[in-house]
Amino acid sequence: MSELKRRPLPHDFHPQVPEFTVASDEVAPGGTLGSAQVYAEGNRSPQLRWEGAPARTKSYAVTCFDPDAPTGSGFWHWSLFDIPASVTELPAGAGSGAMAGLPEGAVHVRNDYGTQDFGGAAPPPGDGPHRYVFTVYAVDQEKLGPDGDASPAVVGFNLRFHTLGRAQLVAEFEVPAEG
Numbered sequence: 001m002s003e004l005k006r007r008p009l010p011h012d013f014h015p016q017v018p019e020f021t022v023a024s025d026e027v028a029p030g031g032t033l034g035s036a037q038v039y040a041e042g043n044r045s046p047q048l049r050w051e052g053a054p055a056r057t058k059s060y061a062v063t064c065f066d067p068d069a070p071t072g073s074g075f076w077h078w079s080l081f082d083i084p085a086s087v088t089e090l091p092a093g094a095g096s097g098a099m100a101g102l103p104e105g106a107v108h109v110r111n112d113y114g115t116q117d118f119g120g121a122a123p124p125p126g127d128g129p130h131r132y133v134f135t136v137y138a139v140d141q142e143k144l145g146p147d148g149d150a151s152p153a154v155v156g157f158n159l160r161f162h163t164l165g166r167a168q169l170v171a172e173f174e175v176p177a178e179g
Contacts, residue, residue: 006067009168010063010065014159018166019165019166020051020136020167022048022049022134024046024048024134025046025092027171038120039122040120043120046134048062048089049088050089050167052167053167054138057139057164058142059084059139059141059143060084060136061080061082061144062079062080062095062136063079063155064076064077064132065135066121066123066131068127068129070124070127076152077121078111079156081137081139081144082143084106084142107144109150109155110151126178129174131171131172134168136166136168139159140163145158
């Protein structure tokens with residue numbers, strides 16, 4: 001995918017907020033997603049840890065978004081919120097399957113696959129590299145407001161007004177053209 005076809009990142013339209021740090025033992029910034037985070041292979045959410053969020057943080061939200069999906073509106077792979085402020089790490093697989101490792105009270109909404117979990121990368125063959133934006137939001141409320149039946153867009157709407165700080169990690173993945 002050429003630079004001209006790349007769509008804006010999801011935060012390009014939100015108010016500026018302080019940045020903090022997110023890192024992963026499985027996903028390198030600017031790197032390529034491994035098979036563990038690919039839908040047809042491992043389909044497992046990566047380990048994530050963060051630090052440096054604003055002192056007033058009352059909870060966190062975590063999302064994964066592909067702005068390069070050929071949909072006109074991108075593709076939500078993961079949307080999780082109401083993570084207690086005392087939690088600063090999610091283990092690998094926390095958003096997948098039985099969701100072991102998620103803190104009590106955390107809420108998943110459906111991704112664009114239609115399931116309430118992490119859905120791995122699955123760009124169309126030959127569409128070029130897609131960016132996967134893993135974002136951790138520092139939130140000014142313990143409970144963001146939506147429930148598990150909300151869409152990622154509703155979660156994003158609420159995050160726009162309640163984000164104190166943001167950390168993001170961007171990696172790519174592509175499927176070569178068939179044949």
